[in-house]
Amino acid sequence: MGVFNVELKKVVDDSYEIEIGYELMNKLVEDLGRGLLGGVRKLAIITDSNVQELYAKPIGEKLLQAGFKVDLFVFPAGEKSKTRETKARIEDAMLEKGYRRDCAIIAVGGGVVTDLAGFVAGTYGRGVPFINYATTLLAAADASVGGKTAVDTPLATNLIGLFNQPKKVYLDIAAWSTLPKREMISGLSETIKHACLASEDMFEFIEENLEDILDFKRFACEYIAENNCKIKYNVVMKDERESGLREILNLGHTVGRAIETVSDYRLLHGEALGIGMTAQVLLSASLGYMSEEEAERVIALYDRAGLPTKIPEYIDREALVKKLYTDKKVRDGKLRFVLQKGIGDVVEFAPGVYAKPIEEELVREILMEM
Amino acid sequence: MGVFNVELKKVVDDSYEIEIGYELMNKLVEDLGRGLLGGVRKLAIITDSNVQELYAKPIGEKLLQAGFKVDLFVFPAGEKSKTRETKARIEDAMLEKGYRRDCAIIAVGGGVVTDLAGFVAGTYGRGVPFINYATTLLAAADASVGGKTAVDTPLATNLIGLFNQPKKVYLDIAAWSTLPKREMISGLSETIKHACLASEDMFEFIEENLEDILDFKRFACEYIAENNCKIKYNVVMKDERESGLREILNLGHTVGRAIETVSDYRLLHGEALGIGMTAQVLLSASLGYMSEEEAERVIALYDRAGLPTKIPEYIDREALVKKLYTDKKVRDGKLRFVLQKGIGDVVEFAPGVYAKPIEEELVREILMEM
Numbered sequence A, B: 001m002g003v004f005n006v007e008l009k010k011v012v013d014d015s016y017e018i019e020i021g022y023e024l025m026n027k028l029v030e031d032l033g034r035g036l037l038g039g040v041r042k043l044a045i046i047t048d049s050n051v052q053e054l055y056a057k058p059i060g061e062k063l064l065q066a067g068f069k070v071d072l073f074v075f076p077a078g079e080k081s082k083t084r085e086t087k088a089r090i091e092d093a094m095l096e097k098g099y100r101r102d103c104a105i106i107a108v109g110g111g112v113v114t115d116l117a118g119f120v121a122g123t124y125g126r127g128v129p130f131i132n133y134a135t136t137l138l139a140a141a142d143a144s145v146g147g148k149t150a151v152d153t154p155l156a157t158n159l160i161g162l163f164n165q166p167k168k169v170y171l172d173i174a175a176w177s178t179l180p181k182r183e184m185i186s187g188l189s190e191t192i193k194h195a196c197l198a199s200e201d202m203f204e205f206i207e208e209n210l211e212d213i214l215d216f217k218r219f220a221c222e223y224i225a226e227n228n229c230k231i232k233y234n235v236v237m238k239d240e241r242e243s244g245l246r247e248i249l250n251l252g253h254t255v256g257r258a259i260e261t262v263s264d265y266r267l268l269h270g271e272a273l274g275i276g277m278t279a280q281v282l283l284s285a286s287l288g289y290m291s292e293e294e295a296e297r298v299i300a301l302y303d304r305a306g307l308p309t310k311i312p313e314y315i316d317r318e319a320l321v322k323k324l325y326t327d328k329k330v331r332d333g334k335l336r337f338v339l340q341k342g343i344g345d346v347v348e349f350a351p352g353v354y355a356k357p358i359e360e361e362l363v364r365e366i367l368m369e370m
Helices: A025-033 A052-065 A084-096 A111-123 A137-142 A181-198 A200-214 A218-238 A245-250 A253-262 A269-286 A292-304 A317-326 A360-369 B025-033 B052-065 B084-096 B111-123 B137-142 B173-178 B181-198 B200-214 B218-238 B245-250 B253-262 B269-286 B292-305 B317-326 B360-369
Strands: A003-006 A009-013 A016-021 A042-048 A069-075 A103-109 A130-134 A148-153 A156-163 A168-172 B003-006 B009-013 B016-021 B042-048 B069-075 B103-109 B130-134 B148-153 B156-163 B168-172 B336-338 B355-357
Touching: A003 B218, A016 A218, A025 A052, A025 A130, A025 A168, A042 A052, A042 A111, A052 A069, A052 A103, A069 A084, A084 A111, A084 A148, A084 B084, A084 B148, A084 B156, A103 A111, A111 A130, A111 A137, A111 A148, A111 A156, A111 B111, A111 B156, A130 A137, A137 A181, A137 A218, A148 B084, A156 A253, A156 B084, A156 B111, A181 A200, A181 A218, A181 A269, A181 A292, A200 A218, A200 A292, A218 A245, A218 B003, A253 A269, A253 A317, A269 A292, A269 A360, A317 A360, B016 B218, B025 B052, B025 B130, B025 B168, B042 B052, B042 B111, B052 B069, B052 B103, B052 B173, B069 B084, B084 B111, B084 B148, B103 B111, B111 B130, B111 B137, B111 B148, B111 B156, B130 B137, B137 B173, B137 B181, B137 B218, B156 B253, B168 B173, B173 B218, B181 B200, B181 B218, B181 B269, B181 B292, B200 B218, B200 B292, B218 B245, B245 B336, B253 B269, B253 B317, B253 B336, B269 B292, B269 B336, B269 B360, B317 B360
Parallel strands: A016 A168, A042 A069, A042 A103, A103 A130, A130 A168, B016 B168, B042 B069, B042 B103, B103 B130, B130 B168
Antiparallel strands: A003 B016, A009 B009, A016 B003, A148 A156, B148 B156, B336 B355
């Protein structure tokens, strides 16, 4: 018989605002009251056990007072909760409370919360709107731009998920100081990575103002929040589906993600990334894309920030090498790495190609020395 | 501080072809060999235990011969398999077999397979391409146009899912005759629904050629396959996100979906829809949108087709009424129905509004009489 053509060409506008500031709870409630989400009156706040009391409950109460139907959906804090099972439990709890397709989701918390809640929003009723209220530097660096949402599975991190854009993002810098120091430092890891791949100026700023950042000095936090957004936005804008350029944001993550999993999440994401970035600069230097001195400078900054740059004793290096093959950049069974070009740039191996196949032997050598 | 604007406006082209014909396995392999999916060489065939031997394996073998990496992922046939758990099992099996973001999914089977596989494709590696090879009339009517994918949960059917467009759809009419008669008749239910909501001509065609359809006469099957696509396409084209017009495809589903769940899937989807359509025409007639005669004509056609038009004894009617409130059209706690206007049209209650709030009492009365 015949062929029937389904024409589905259209203009999609997923634009949104990122609001950067101190104590943005009232601003969020104000925006919602003014119709940021149109006529939506039912709001599911998804949060974790750490953020529940400090931010999620107060936001929920303010929204209740403003006349919204609000419920809190809380899961235990930590990367270990970023699973399909947690997603299913939240969905069932929302269904139980009568949430249908006319609701919206507000993610209040760090990167685990925004990753998970954005994924829930993407498949609840085949998609409901969502807002990110990011309370950590990591979420500010990682979850504000790009629309990547996901969960982890026993066999891979972040491989099940969606591209899903929020309706608005709030980066509450005041919340950063409520984080345990270890979490704050972990968050800084992605910020240093951004500087490494896109801005030597930013790298120098962090070198010069590291103590002020760790002391939550406002000028320093604002600088990094804004520059994180700018760098990520410039990359993501040019490649929303992560086909080429966007892979550069994966700098340091080949080893980082693997070690995070093999450590069974004893290492925080940013800590694992510190080790992954170290492996990456050693690899980049050994292939001549940066000098030994530049590699040392990057490692020194991670060290000064208090991030690990050596593989902990308890990590089985063979298991780590094996885990590398679950990386999403693997093609035809070959490991592929994004590599740094000096400080503030990455190597473009061919037009639009930013990940290079690397022999396992070379990676193994570097990992064995770390 | 300030506001950072993320501009994400773009043109998206999700157009695709629906190929309608007899024995399309070779055509599928040919299309893939010619680069239908670009450079993708790794194909995960998702299918169920019914279709595995007849279609999925032969397709898999042909693709292997054509040089693709192919694995079959099989789940037990039936709506009961359309769950988050089945999705997770397939994901884990694909990860185990080394499938990453550079793969594609081929759904081979009926509506349950295409619904589930399209959802897997939508979240695997944050989205990989997929193709539907539909082997049933129901899939031809339901899964070829619209991009709706989903799973069921204990509390609601089809509420967790995605809009996800396939790269191509094959409707293999030859496969219809391999279905158990009960399944074929169930599939016809959506076809009659399409006629009811959009085409009196099609309704008359089915009345006149019902026996030829059930005997798989080619002219009759071609006619309904093509007209199903046309009707759905015309509706979906105008409203891809199901905000208004698209709700008309939900005709008969308010009661249908609820009874399907309350029957614990003893009723097939199309069978439940037969009862749902009966409830709908009785409601439409009682509200004056169609004559008693027209309502009888619709019920008579469902009867002649061998579809149930009465609520089985084992259904707890109170449980059924309660279940109605899990319908996705419920707004502010009120039941909403799409209603038929004569035969071949639906009621537009206000510009762009096709679902009407209905008092529970009236629905209850009709259900108690059925």
